[in-house]
Amino acid sequence: MKDLSTPKAVKRYSAFDNVLTVILAIVSLLWISPILIVFMNSFKRKAYIFRNPFSISAYELSEGFDKWMSGVKKSWFGLQNYINGINKTDLIKVFGTSLFITIFSVFLIILCCSMTAYYITRVKTRFTKIFYLLCLFSMIVPFQMVMFTLSKFANMLNLSNPVGIGIVYLGFGAGLAVFMYTGFIKSMPIDIEEAAMIDGCTPIQTFFEVVFPIMKPTTITIGILETMWIWNDYLLPSLVLNINKYRTIPIAVQFLKQSHGIIDWGAMMAVLVLAILPIIIFYLVAQKYIIEGVMAGAVKG
Amino acid sequence: MIPTTIAFAIGFLVPFVYGIFLSFCKFTTVIDFKWVGLENYTKILYVNGKLDTTFLHSLWYTSLFTVVTVLIINVVAFAIAIALTRGIRGTNIFRTSFFMPNLIGGIVLSYIWLMIFNAILDDYSKTIVSTQWSAFWGMVIVVSWQQIGYMMVIYIAGLQNIPPDVIEAAKIDGASGWKLLKEITLPMMMPTITICTFLTLTNGFKLFDQNLALTGGNPAQQSELLALNIYDTFYGTSGWQGVGQAKAVIFFILVAVISVIQNKITTRKEVEQ
Numbered sequence: 001m002k003d004l005s006t007p008k009a010v011k012r013y014s015a016f017d018n019v020l021t022v023i024l025a026i027v028s029l030l031w032i033s034p035i036l037i038v039f040m041n042s043f044k045r046k047a048y049i050f051r052n053p054f055s056i057s058a059y060e061l062s063e064g065f066d067k068w069m070s071g072v073k074k075s076w077f078g079l080q081n082y083i084n085g086i087n088k089t090d091l092i093k094v095f096g097t098s099l100f101i102t103i104f105s106v107f108l109i110i111l112c113c114s115m116t117a118y119y120i121t122r123v124k125t126r127f128t129k130i131f132y133l134l135c136l137f138s139m140i141v142p143f144q145m146v147m148f149t150l151s152k153f154a155n156m157l158n159l160s161n162p163v164g165i166g167i168v169y170l171g172f173g174a175g176l177a178v179f180m181y182t183g184f185i186k187s188m189p190i191d192i193e194e195a196a197m198i199d200g201c202t203p204i205q206t207f208f209e210v211v212f213p214i215m216k217p218t219t220i221t222i223g224i225l226e227t228m229w230i231w232n233d234y235l236l237p238s239l240v241l242n243i244n245k246y247r248t249i250p251i252a253v254q255f256l257k258q259s260h261g262i263i264d265w266g267a268m269m270a271v272l273v274l275a276i277l278p279i280i281i282f283y284l285v286a287q288k289y290i291i292e293g294v295m296a297g298a299v300k301g
Numbered sequence: 302m303i304p305t306t307i308a309f310a311i312g313f314l315v316p317f318v319y320g321i322f323l324s325f326c327k328f329t330t331v332i333d334f335k336w337v338g339l340e341n342y343t344k345i346l347y348v349n350g351k352l353d354t355t356f357l358h359s360l361w362y363t364s365l366f367t368v369v370t371v372l373i374i375n376v377v378a379f380a381i382a383i384a385l386t387r388g389i390r391g392t393n394i395f396r397t398s399f400f401m402p403n404l405i406g407g408i409v410l411s412y413i414w415l416m417i418f419n420a421i422l423d424d425y426s427k428t429i430v431s432t433q434w435s436a437f438w439g440m441v442i443v444v445s446w447q448q449i450g451y452m453m454v455i456y457i458a459g460l461q462n463i464p465p466d467v468i469e470a471a472k473i474d475g476a477s478g479w480k481l482l483k484e485i486t487l488p489m490m491m492p493t494i495t496i497c498t499f500l501t502l503t504n505g506f507k508l509f510d511q512n513l514a515l516t517g518g519n520p521a522q523q524s525e526l527l528a529l530n531i532y533d534t535f536y537g538t539s540g541w542q543g544v545g546q547a548k549a550v551i552f553f554i555l556v557a558v559i560s561v562i563q564n565k566i567t568t569r570k571e572v573e574q
Contacts, residue, residue: 009360011391017390024384028394046366053420116306138317140557142528145553146320149315173314232408234510234513235509266427283404295454
C-alpha cells in the first residue's frame with residue numbers, strides 16, 4: 001500500500017492504481033465529451049446535427065472511407081453557424097454587457113461588503129447586530145420569494161440598466177459576502193489595527209492599507225463565488241434588466257429559442273461554444289484560485 | 302456601510318417584507334393591490350371549489366427529484382474523491398475535467414444536453430419532454446453532471462483533512478479496504494457529508510434554470526419543479542400574481558426549514574467534537 005503520510009517519497013504505483021488511472025481517463029473523457037460534441041456540431045449544417053450528432057460526417061465509416069470523407073464535405077458548414085449565431089444574438093454587445101455587469105457587481109460587492117463587515121465587527125451597536133442577523137437570514141431566502149417585488153421596485157427606481165443591476169446584486173448578494181468577511185475579521189487580532197492607529201492612521205486609512213490587504217484570501221474566495229453566480233445568472237437579470245435593450249449571455253441563449261419553441265440549432269451550437277470558451281479559458285488560467293475558493297466557501301457557508 | 306445598507310434594503314429587505322404583505326393581497330403591480338386575506342393561499346389548492354393538484358404534483362415531483370439527485374451526486378462525488386486522493390497518475394487532469402461543467406451556467410448547460418438528448422431520442426421519434434419521466438431523468442443527468450465536480454472538490458478537501466496518523470494507526474491494527482472506509486473514513490467525513498448533502502438538497506429544491514431551458518415544464522406542466530411553477534403562476538396568467546406570491550412564501554418556508562435543520566445538525570456536531 002502507498003504511504004499517505006510521506007507523499008514526497010518516490011511513489012510506486014500498484015496494479016490497481018494503474019487500472020484506476022485508465023478507468024478515470026475514460027470516464028473523464030466521457031465527462032467532457034458533451035462539450036466536444038457541441039464543438040464538433042457547431043461546424044455542421046443544421047440538417048446533419050440531429051441526423052448524425054456524434055459524427056463529423058453525414059455517412060457511417062462502415063460505408064467506406066471515401067464516402068465518409070464526402071460526407072464530411074456534405075455536412076461541413078464552416079463558420080457560417082458562428083456568423084448566424086453572432087448576428088442573431090448580437091453576441092458581441094451581449095458579451096460586453098455580461099462582462100460589465102459581472103465585473104462591476106463583483107467590484108461593488110467586494111468594496112461595500114468588506115467595509116460593512118469591518119464596521120459591524122468593530123463597532124458594536126444594536127443596529128449593526130440586527131444588520132448582521134438580517135444578512136444571515138437573507139442567505140436562506142430563495143430568490144422566488146422576492147422575485148416579483150424586487151423586479152418591480154428596480155423598475156420604479158430606474159435600476160433596469162447594467163449599472164443599476166449592480167446595486168441590485170449588491171443588495172441580494174450582500175448576505176454571503178458580509179457573512180464571510182465578518183467571519184474572517186473576527187479571527188483577526190485587533191492589535192495590528194491599534195498599532196496602525198497609534199502610528200497615526202485614520203480609520204479609513206487603517207482599513208485600506210492594513211485590513212484590506214490581510215483579507216486578500218477571503219476577497220479572492222468571495223470574488224470567485226460571486227463571479228460564478230453573476231456570470232451565469234439568468235432569472236434575476238431577465239426580470240430586472242430592460243431585455244429589449246440589455247441582454248446577458250444566458251438571456252441571449254434562452255432567447256434563441258423562439259416563443260413557439262423553434263430553435264436554430266446551427267446558430268445555437270455556435271453560440272454555446274462561444275459562451276463556453278471564455279469560461280474554460282478563465283478556468284484554466286485561474287484554476288488554483290477557483291478550486292481553493294470553492295473549498296473555502298463550502299467550509300464557511 | 303451606508304451604500305450597502307441602502308442596497309440591502311432595495312435588493313432584499315423591502316422586497317421581502319413587502320412580498321409577505323402582498324401574499325395576502327390581490328394585485329397586478331406593486332402599487333395597485335387589495336387586501337384579500339388568505340384567499341391566495343386557498344387558491345393554491347382550490348380553484349372555483351375544485352381541487353387543483355398542479356402545485357401538489359410539483360411539490361411531490363420536486364421532492365422526488367431532490368432525493369434522487371442528492372443520492373447520485375453525493376455517492377458518485379465521494380467515490381471520485383476517494384479515487385483522486387490516492388495519489389494516482391493524472392489526478393490533476395481528472396480533477397480539472399470533472400469540475401469543468403460546474404462553471405458553465407444552468408441555461409447554457411441545459412441546451413448542450415437538450416441537443417444531445419433530442420438527437421439520441423430522434424431515432425425513436427421522441428423528445429426529452431415526451432413523458433414527465435424522460436424529462437425527470439434528463440434533468441437528473443444534467444444536474445448531476447453539473448454538481449458532481451463541485452461536491453467532489455469539497456469531498457477532496459475533507460479527505461485531505463483527515464490526519465494521516467489515524468489512517469496509519471488503523472492500518473497497523475489490520476484494517477484495510479472496505480473496513481478502513483467504513484470504520485474510519487466515513488465517520489471522520491461526516492461533517493463534510495452533512496455540508497454536501499444539504500448543499501445538494503437546497504440546490505435541488507431551488508432548481509430553476511435547467512428546468513426552464515431543458516423541459517420548460519412540458520409535457521403540460523408535468524415536469525415543473527417548484528421554482529418554475531411559482532414563476533409560471535406569476536407570469537403565466539394575469540391576475541394570479543397574488544397566488545404566485547403565496548406559493549413563494551410557502552416555498553421560502555420549506556427552504557428555511559431545511560436550512561434550520563442543517564444548522565441544528567452542524568452545530569450539534571461541533572459541540573460533540
